[in-house]
Amino acid sequence: MDTQAPASEEGAAGDDEPAATQQRQDQQQQQPSSSTAAGAGPQQQARAAPRRRLGGEAVGAAGHLYRIQLERFMCHDNLELMFGPNVTLISGPNGSGKSAVLQALQATLGASARDTGRGSSLAGWVKNDRHAARVTLEMWNSTEEECAGQRFPPYRHEIYGSIIRIVRKITLGKPAADGSRQAASATYQLFRADGSEVHREDMGCSAAKEVEALVDHFNVDPSNPLMIIPQDMSRQFHQGGWAGGRAGGYRNGGAGNKEGETGRVMDTEPHGGCERVGV
Helix, strand or coil: CCCCCCCCCCCCCCCCCCCHHHHHHHHHHHCCCECCEEECCCCCCCCCCCCEEECCCCCCCCCCEEEEEEEEECCEEEEEEECCCCEEEEECCCCCCHHHHHHHHHHHCCCCCHHHCCCCCHHHHECCCCCEEEEEEEEECCCCCCCCCCCCCCCCHHHHCCEEEEEEEEEECCCCCCCCCCCEEEEEEEECCCCCEECHHHHCCCHHHHHHHHHHHCCCCCCCCCCECCHHHHHHHHCCCCCCHHHHHHHHHHCCCHHHCCCCEEEEECCCCEEEEEC
8 A cells, every 4th residue: 555645735835835955854854763752842033934844654554544744733844743643642742732732633624713622713722923834634534445444434435535635724814803813714625535625516515514524433532531631621631530530420421422433542641741642
């Protein structure tokens, strides 16, 4: 099976792409020693930051995460993270943007800003002094022949092929009259393994509805705390602050799962300075 991901769209809307030599130099400086553990500090450059690629690649079963890229999203200018086949650890000091990666993951899978527990509007996802943000998520969509023993069948493989790319773009509107941060709108795009866009006539619905069907197929609920638990909610859980205690939290989280089974669990560590994303 070809393990190469489709060529990604370079740069965020409205920003120029840096030279290839700058990308290679930056990648060499930022490349971690392990493909499953990587620092996730924010870019410090104000404009047109080079893309950083963290981690490695491996063949995954249908529904497993392959790659995520954050462009002008929260504290990140341009961060690319490759997921390992089992558990990927993202380590770094407080404020380096570890939780932003999980929020970006939730954003591409259909969660609202309020669902992430770190803001109440889409505008909060756009990096300061930027007018748009974009998150790209690629996930495996392998067939049983390509990856034997996988838990889920591929989603509409005849349309997408062996990798599905989801792009969510958040664009700020005009500034508010009182000078406060403006409202924002969001759009989705989906792409095949060969990089071509899948249009509405191919999907038979809007891109947003297609993302809903996709996550439902793989039994993923991005707003379910038993799948993706934000840092603040994780802290409340450890302190017994959820309504009804920890048992109540489990009941609330499991209520939306098909047959009480989850496809994946993604967890945050409130004390260890590490985010954990697991299969």
